[in-house]
Amino acid sequence: MARPVLALDIGGTKLAAGVVTPAGDIVAELAGATEAAAAPSEVTEALLDLGRRTMAAAGMQPGDLAAVGISFGGPVDHANGTVITCHHLAGWEGLPLRDMISEQTGLPAVMDNDGNAAALGEVVFGAGRGSRHLLYITVSTGIGAGIVIDGKVHRGANSMAGELGHTHLVPYGPKCTCGRLGYLESLAAGWAIAKAARDALDGGARSALRSVRRDELSAKHVMEMAHSDPLAARIVSRAGEYLGLGIARAVNLLNPEVVAIGGGISQAGEVLMAPVRRGFSRHVMPELGRDLRLVTSELAPRWGLLGAAALAVREASKAQA
């Protein structure tokens, strides 16, 4: 029987490790916090420690495992196994993280950004099983995408494919984190949903959202209250429709079989997905929308961890072939 893999997930606020079978079953998993102030070497050591403890919890040694997969919350150079930049943590530029982890564990290692890893995870373990072309979209604090073409992750010339969040959507829209106006993130990301709510409250809007302290108001609150509060419902509906438009445009270009939406915001369920489908249907070419499955990820909330596991499972099967 094929051996399990070690999956490591480095997010902006969270580390996670798991021992995962080639079928996607989690034998053991552990989570820890990412200290934003910590040096890369400290975070890496904490991650490796988490990995070792997870293997111990599964009753395994590195020798029992086939490979290690790493999902990183920022752009990475997949071919070289290095971090390009990290928006959440300082000092990671150029770090040869993949080889460091391979050396410490003695296992073949493979690393990708979280969007690409999750897209592959969806194809190997999730909503995209058996599909050749899949678009994965993560909607959390920011918006990113991973593209699978012919069963393989499409990374592009600079390992930067999938920048759906930083793509122009409407003229003179809100200001995006990239500095430009009307980009998808500025209309539908978690931070944009929270900001839209704060702006409306500052403008005097009546809403049950006032029960939350202004500086604590998050997209999560807006999502939760969208079931009963008209302002929250309007904000989520607008974000969902813009997201649907952004997805339709990507689908018109790529013609995938499946679009899977993951990330914290995707957990809102129908309150988000109904407007997403509305915006999508309005703007997709009919021939391209007819057979397409537009679904929420089946890997929630382990997009990064199971994405990392999928990377490792693929790497291990390549090594055997």
Next chain:
Amino acid sequence: MARPVLALDIGGTKLAAGVVTPAGDIVAELAGATEAAAAPSEVTEALLDLGRRTMAAAGMQPGDLAAVGISFGGPVDHANGTVITCHHLAGWEGLPLRDMISEQTGLPAVMDNDGNAAALGEVVFGAGRGSRHLLYITVSTGIGAGIVIDGKVHRGANSMAGELGHTHLVPYGPKCTCGRLGYLESLAAGWAIAKAARDALDGGARSALRSVRRDELSAKHVMEMAHSDPLAARIVSRAGEYLGLGIARAVNLLNPEVVAIGGGISQAGEVLMAPVRRGFSRHVMPELGRDLRLVTSELAPRWGLLGAAALAVREASKAQA
């Protein structure tokens, strides 16, 4: 030495045939008109006749050739070798054109739509030689695209990838041929450029374009006069900037090494390309734009013919492998 191929190009108004070497040199070529009213069998017979005469002009028999490639001006099912629909010619739906041509010539045949064929042509013979990821955009009466990923044409789940023209660009823009508002075609295609000029003239604008009969005014006139006439310059500049925006959005998703622009409108040169680059630079992610080559096609005006030749060359090398 590897044998030449037969290339067949079926456009909306033109048929072309060529005998082309694996290096992209044209040994012989002939062109004919497409009769829009003619039955598919008549057009196919005219095309085959053109092919036979081209082979004769090259002093060759089918046995001297390795394969035949067909570029079709509309969506085709590449796997089955059938026409999906044809916007310019009636009665083509479902026609097994590839196998008909293979049978008549006795050669292995391969068929694709003109956008995909031209994209491959650019990679095999043109501006994209040696590149892995290329986006080809055709700007003529309509706007289409062909995507090459990892050296291969990406066709998508329904053979419909690359519908860049029918992709939403701005809210409440002009009406598109697909019936929706503000789609890229309605802002930058040949018909849209001609319509914008007619609308401006109908509204009383002063312009040298008045020297052309209203019902004969085409995008070509607007392009030619853009060097000296302020109205024409403004229309071309606006179309170019929108095209640049549409390209930037596709690039942010796909991260190609090369974007090549072909089609009749692309022949306008700097009067179009300067605003295209302006719109592109404004909206592309800096990391994705830095190393990218944004160029006009090197295959002009034989996008379809050399695209068809590239399909055949690839098919022949696959058969040998």
